[in-house]
Amino acid sequence: MSEEILINFTPQETRVAVMAQGVVQELHIERTGSRGLVGNIYLGKVSRILPGMQSAFIEVGLERTAFLHVADIWQPRDPQAEHGREAHKPIEKILSEGQSLLVQVIKDPMGTKGARLSTQISLAGRMLVYLPQEKHIGISQRIEDAAERESLRTRLATLVPEDEPGGFIVRTMAETASDAELVNDIAYLRKLWRDIRDKARVSGAPSLLYHELQLAQRVLRDFVNPETEKIIIDSRENFLKLETFAAEYTPAVSPLLEHYTGQRPLFDLYGVEDEIEKALARRVELKSGGYLIIDQTEAMTTVDVNTGGFVGLRNFDDTIFKTNLEATQTIARQLRLRNLGGIIIVDFIDMENPVHRQAVLAEFNKALARDHTRLTVNGFTALGLVEMTRKRTRESLAHVLCEPCPTCGGRGEVKTARTVCYEILRELLREARQFDAREYRVLASPQVIDLFLDEESQSLAQLSDFIGKPVSLQAEASYAQEQYDIVLM
The missing domain is CATH 3.40.630 (Aminopeptidase)
Structure with missing residues (x-):
């Protein structure tokens, strides 16, 4: 199934749509002011250890402290241990408060939760993922053919010197890669890791050591596959930037880049704006x-x-x-x-x-x-x-583009006007027992006031007689249906 990738740039955000047979299959949005953190590497500081949860809070310089579970703490392989891996030690025996720690974000902050971290570092290239703490070669699960998996494993083993540290995971794009492309990817990833380690040596915790690529660059690295026919970009400035990036890191992708110069907005032309609206319904x-x-x-x-x-x-x-x-x-x-x-x-x-x-x-x-x-x-x-x-x-997508409704508080429904009327009647009785006012004035939405003037007029009159004070009504067009105030005159 042939694919096209559309990239829409504005100063505020980058939007990517993956199209197959004229239909939007994937949407990705990255706001300039709130880029995702997944893949970022930090030198963090342990701020608190929670033995009961086998977790720790790590200060990495973000608004909220990040979260590290013991299962995400890398431990060296032990050939003597069952399955070749040591059982996890308790977190309080691995970490200590105030300790500096190299960590990578594996899950963005969501809602009230901070980012989730791992101490097992991985660096993604075009063909390979580098695991600097491991010493093995893995194959992407998306490569299903057993013979192809073994062939790729053998090829990479001949290209990776035995005495050099680190392991690799072979990505699907490596299936059609030449040995030269694989060697270039290996060299790039190892240099990137050396730069991160060098920066960690001279930085104080907490500090950012490596920022994951921007969305448009990740598209060239991660999204392109043998079915991708073209990548259409609607900004000349960013088209030139991506051309430069592709020439250096993903040369096989360069011929697919295409600058869109039409008058009609790119996402309108392909019907993507309509699909975004539907995806929020x-x-x-x-x-x-x-x-x-x-x-x-x-x-x-x-x-x-x-x-x-x-x-x-x-x-x-x-x-x-x-x-x-x-x-x-x-x-x-x-x-x-x-x-x-x-x-x-x-x-x-x-x-x-x-x-x-x-x-x-x-x-x-x-x-x-x-x-x-x-x-x-x-x-x-x-x-x-x-x-x-x-x-x-x-x-x-909904959490990126939307927020809870201020009228219903995210419930998806509001109280009926009659329900609000009855709440107001109860509140008037409550106020009358607490305060001795000359008059009570109800400020509410037009729908609620209309109900008081019509079907619930008798209920309001009965209450006024019961408390022995007049009740006046005032419609406020700006009030939501559930909103009301009672003013003591």
Whole structure:
């Protein structure tokens, strides 16, 4: 499936859309003022150790202290230990407060949580990932052919001198790379690591030692694959910068770069702006007439599949089966578009036929195979739900572009005008028992005041008689439906 990558630049942000067959498959947005931290390397200082959680807070110079779990602390291999690795020591025996520590961000800060760290450093190049603390050669799981995996392992072993430290993971782009390209990648990554170590020696903690590449540069390094036909860039200045970067680090990508000079905005031309709006909606339409409802919460994301108006097949079982099959493709694409991570629960329409279930699960796994992010699918539960996880390293699209609604506080719904009326009546009674005012004035939204003047006028009159004081009403157009004030006159 041929791909095109669109890069839209403005001074405030960089946006990337990955297109396949004219349809947006992935969206990535990086704000100039709040770039992601994943991949950054810091010289940190241990500020607090929590033995009960086997974790530590590390000061790296960010707004919030970062978080390090004992499982993310690299420990040297011990050939005598079972499986070639030592059991984890307690964190209080590994770290001490005030200690300086080389750490790398593996998960961006999210919500109230600080960045998550690891002491196992990895540096990504075009063809390889360098692991300076290890001494082995790994192969990307996306390279599935056993013969190809062994061939790449043998090739790299001949290019890496035995006496030099560090190990490598071979990326998918290495499948078509020449020995010269691999050697260049090895040299670049080892030089980068030397520069980081040299900087660490002369820096005080906390300090930033290495900043991960900007989004547009990561596109050239990480996103391009054999199916990529062109990379279209709508800024001449940044097109020239990326040409220079590609010539030095990713020469094979240089011929794919193309400067867009049209009058119409690039994302409008390809329909990307519309897709961004759709990717923020709760409801996603299916071509058959069915639809998805996607709800993102703090703990998990739920996806509910519905037949909607689709009744086009011979019997109901076939209708359900076809809707679920179509939904697998759309769900996989929406996970990428929205960058949804963590626990994901998919509620397909109930299928009694076990053959249908297996076919839907197989199609879902096939659709998810395009995803570059690590994920696991656990199959159908006893309740007919599909449980899965998708690695979360950066904020979702909704969290980048949106904030909780100030009217409903992020609940997704507001109290009815009648509910607010009854709250006001209770509050008036409360105030009358506490304060002796001449009059009480209610300031509320027009919808609430209209209800008091019409259907709830008798309720208000009864309360006024009961407390023995007049109650006046004042509509405030700027008030949200749940907002009100009671003024003592």
